Amino acid sequence: MTVRAGIVVTGTEVLTGRIQDLNGPWIADRLLELGVELAHITICGDRADDVEAQLCFLASEGVDLIITSGGLGPTADDLTVATVARFCGRELVLDTELEARIADILRGLMSRLPAGVDFEAVLAANRKQALVPVGAEILEPEGTAPGVVVDGNAEGKPVVIVLPGPPRELQPMWSRAIASAAAQRAIAGRTEYRQATVRMFGLAESGLAEALREAESHIPGFAGLEITTCLRRGELEIVTRYEPRDDAAYRALVDFLRERYPRELFSEDGALIDEQIAALLAGRTIATAESCTAGMLAARLADRAGSSAYLAGGVVSYSNEAKVDLLGVDAELIAAHGAVSEPVAIAMAQGALSRFGADTAVGITGIAGPGGGSDDKPVGTVCFSVALTGREPLTRTLRLPGNRSDVRERATTVAMHLLRRELLGLD
């Protein structure tokens, strides 16, 4: 049985994009783990009519569970609990015990504030946080705002979980919310799903679409696989959701993709290229020599905790003088081939090897644009060289699409993949 859910994110600052919504994606992940299908996320400002319209929309779509985030504070524009109560046809009542517990929390917080704040005024403002819909289950606050779970089934409505907006409050309250009797009733009997991710590089999305159409006619049980594909930073992410009984079909799909694209399929277990590179660099020392990416590769290699075990450093040789002075590239080489050329990329990587005493190095030199292109070397032309001591360097020239920022980011990703191939001894 499919259990469907919807998420209502409230808050004018989120709707207008001043604050990035972190709750929708976080709750989406939790629902996925639970095997609950997320149908809709809706975002609106702090207006009761808009919040109620979204609740009605989700109910009309037949979701079993609605989760709201935000609008539980003490101020006038915090109106989610009252709106959910009206939506479910419940009265709001003052829970005096909850009010006392909130007062205790506030007393603790106030002791840290400067004197002169009127405690009674604060209590009055917070009294509305102790107003709960009749019959609701209360979720004890992490900050000062309690959540509630309202089982709207008797009124022909979904179960509604009402949570506060700040992620540091919402997240610890989630497990209690989902353990509530009403939430458990809503998600009972759901089908359990598996989800698995495969990653490819160097393949167009349309090529994959074609391959998937072919797979559809070859693989028994293919219809049971819910496949979504996504192109990100030049990589294709293929996420498949399926019931355990369709495991054989999923394995057949991965076999099919591996056989069809042995070069492009680089991750069968969902691992990112960054994780693979980190593992492959164990026991090695790497240095970078970057021109157009200007430090993006070094910064990416340093993203992971513990990267100091293998990252010696790098040179950003943006000017020709820096290539000569810092990396020992021969000025005549630059004069003969141009700064963006394979001989210069090779010399940059070799310079990084020797200057940092590393055993692994990557050289990148390219034209990120918008200026600097020519007929011979248009904007997007990037030369790469991966050098491992004791081996011939791997050198490639590519023309990368997009604007300045795209070219630089894509070049960084290409460098990661060339590095992987070389460290694995492929090609």
Next chain:
Amino acid sequence: MTVRAGIVVTGTEVLTGRIQDLNGPWIADRLLELGVELAHITICGDRADDVEAQLCFLASEGVDLIITSGGLGPTADDLTVATVARFCGRELVLDTELEARIADILRGLMSRLPAGVDFEAVLAANRKQALVPVGAEILEPEGTAPGVVVDGNAEGKPVVIVLPGPPRELQPMWSRAIASAAAQRAIAGRTEYRQATVRMFGLAESGLAEALREAESHIPGFAGLEITTCLRRGELEIVTRYEPRDDAAYRALVDFLRERYPRELFSEDGALIDEQIAALLAGRTIATAESCTAGMLAARLADRAGSSAYLAGGVVSYSNEAKVDLLGVDAELIAAHGAVSEPVAIAMAQGALSRFGADTAVGITGIAGPGGGSDDKPVGTVCFSVALTGREPLTRTLRLPGNRSDVRERATTVAMHLLRRELLGLD
């Protein structure tokens, strides 16, 4: 007159949080600039029924304009155009001229791909992108996917602007979309607003909230200012929306903030610190010496087109050996004070000056965590030195909050602000 709009973001990868939605917030900003009120953002997966349900919901809420993003690709799960056509009661027809233009684009892209890709198969997969609703205005593609604008008014529906999902395609298509006859009809007669942005650095959001409460009681016409504040990368962004008649109140607010926070207010015209630094570096040559940020500052300085005029390069000296060998930092200095210390930051910046022959340099060394902290130098401790030839260096040590990624990004921003102060000769 209030014109209301809704945004429909489609894509299973966005709904499930695997990709952060950048289009909703971006379009929200554009609508704000236009004086159009955004009522709802809704997000759903690549399911025609869910997309159509959201379109119907927004129509029932009486919005004048709907903008969709995503679902315009060549694969089977890209179904937005067909769904919008059904929603507006329009047939889909093949636009053969558009098909030819898409084929031209694909031919250009294919020439960069390895041989062996079946061009005819790609064309077939992309044919569906040339299917458009009868009577729709076509928005020429930035990638391969055209957008459309459908005026649903005759059918009692809103005007619908259909845009592709990738922000680098959606954003350049926006101005053409909003200039279309149908979109102009939808937004005609709206109240015009001004929007202005002020930026501050080194001030807590609660401090600003306090100041704004004070401003409220001092400034006549303050109530006409719609102020939203947002803390981002350690900078406070204060965006104010107001009708032209409230211009004097807005100018009074900026005067108030400048007088109250002369040090923290760094931008009165909305210019980013990056733009200010680029202008201040005109005629100069800068080099970086980075440890914990590992190239992020150099990469940020290279973000802007034309940065080669002032950026010589940088050294990522992640290891102590790199600090000594590449930047000439005295090994005994590291032994005496530790790699994360002001003397080492100063020596790194001086090394960058001399190695790159630059007149401006920044040295950064810090503990990004999660490991490596001590009682004396906890995680988040970062030492900065800004060196201009012929001046005493500006040196600071800060403790930055957050996780590894936060610390590194914040350190990069702090470096930009220290550089600005030094280039302006402040302090």
